[in-house]
Amino acid sequence: MMIRTSCTSDLPALLTLTAETFAHHKRLSPHFHPDVTTPYTLESLSQMIEAEQHLCLTVLDGETLIGYLFGKWTAPAPDRFTPVRILNITDVGVTFSHRSSGIGRQLMQVAEELALEQKVDAVRLNVWTVNDRAATFYEELGFEPLYTNLQKSLVQK
Numbered sequence: 663m664m665i666r667t668s669c670t671s672d673l674p675a676l677l678t679l680t681a682e683t684f685a686h687h688k689r690l691s692p693h694f695h696p697d698v699t700t701p702y703t704l705e706s707l708s709q710m711i712e713a714e715q716h717l718c719l720t721v722l723d724g725e726t727l728i729g730y731l732f733g734k735w736t737a738p739a740p741d742r743f744t745p746v747r748i749l750n751i752t753d754v755g756v757t758f759s760h761r762s763s764g765i766g767r768q769l770m771q772v773a774e775e776l777a778l779e780q781k782v783d784a785v786r787l788n789v790w791t792v793n794d795r796a797a798t799f800y801e802e803l804g805f806e807p808l809y810t811n812l813q814k815s816l817v818q819k
Contacts, residue, residue, distance in 0.1 A: 691793075
């Protein structure tokens with residue numbers, strides 16, 4: 663198994679794997695549009711891979727892409743909070759056949775090492791409250807709740 667920076671030759675496999683992980687999220691939450699199969703297109707993935715402000719990691723088992731991590735580097739913003747440099751993890755996925763094998767943990771470790779090299783102050787991410795397994799995984803890695811985002815649906819059921 664090898665973790666490396668994503669490249670353009672990964673795009674078709676990344677699109678397929680992001681669709682697989684998105685399908686998992688759709689099963690967990692009713693908030694996603696039923697006709698959307700992936701939050702990405704080949705073009706949007708290509709733009710992320712090429713952009714300096716994005717971190718895109720790929721996990722290969724031989725020649726087969728089995729995992730990915732996407733993140734975005736953010737500079738300190740002058741506002742009411744103490745300015746911090748942040749790596750926002752935006753998406754992590756591991757193919758179903760390789761889940762619970764330590765790949766996600768290794769991806770997060772590599773991302774954290776790269777963040778330390780960039781002198782980042784914190785790594786942040788969001789987890790759907792219905793995704794208990796992911797929340798537990800990130801808590802085991804040392805992540806703590808920062809704030810709670812609440813929603814009240816106004817749609818009649």
